[in-house]
Amino acid sequence: MKYERLTQEQLKEMHKEFTNFLASQSITKDEWENIKRNKPKVAEDELDVFSDLVWEGVLNKVNYLEHFSPQQLFLFEFTDNAINLIGIRINNEAVDINTKEGFQWLRDNLLNEDVEIYTSSKALSDDRNKDIFALMKQGAHITKGELYKYFNQMVEK
Numbered sequence: 001m002k003y004e005r006l007t008q009e010q011l012k013e014m015h016k017e018f019t020n021f022l023a024s025q026s027i028t029k030d031e032w033e034n035i036k037r038n039k040p041k042v043a044e045d046e047l048d049v050f051s052d053l054v055w056e057g058v059l060n061k062v063n064y065l066e067h068f069s070p071q072q073l074f075l076f077e078f079t080d081n082a083i084n085l086i087g088i089r090i091n092n093e094a095v096d097i098n099t100k101e102g103f104q105w106l107r108d109n110l111l112n113e114d115v116e117i118y119t120s121s122k123a124l125s126d127d128r129n130k131d132i133f134a135l136m137k138q139g140a141h142i143t144k145g146e147l148y149k150y151f152n153q154m155v156e157k
Helices: 008-013 015-024 030-040 041-058 102-107 129-136 146-157
Strands: 064-069 073-076 083-090 113-121 141-143
Touching: 008 015, 015 030, 015 041, 015 146, 030 146, 041 129, 064 113, 064 129, 073 129, 073 146, 083 102, 113 146, 141 146
Parallel strands: none
Antiparallel strands: 064 073, 064 141, 073 083, 083 113
């Protein structure tokens, strides 16, 4: 398995897609029930393959990730061959940007000496999706990139 198995909740939400996946392998509902009952290892393997296909589909579409912690914000952009990072560090432990108030403080105090903004870029590995998945496993979330674009305009000036 390349990524990780979808949760029961995720599999439930993707019931129709999973049914189509089984049908593409000529596995009927009755056959699937038989496989689950009599060949649990085969059933597990099918769930793993399906999960990897779903993850590949999702990860192929990712262009931006965000990762918040109380005093840091990491904004990632994925191009065809690089990961670009805009990092923001708050050097004031009284501010928690995970809260509405803390994030508002950041917005109001971008030029404050307690705010550090830095950028970095590195080449993607041979497996772009695995790079993205690794960041998601560390807590990053898929976004449309609004914060990245906003801060990118600031650092380009």
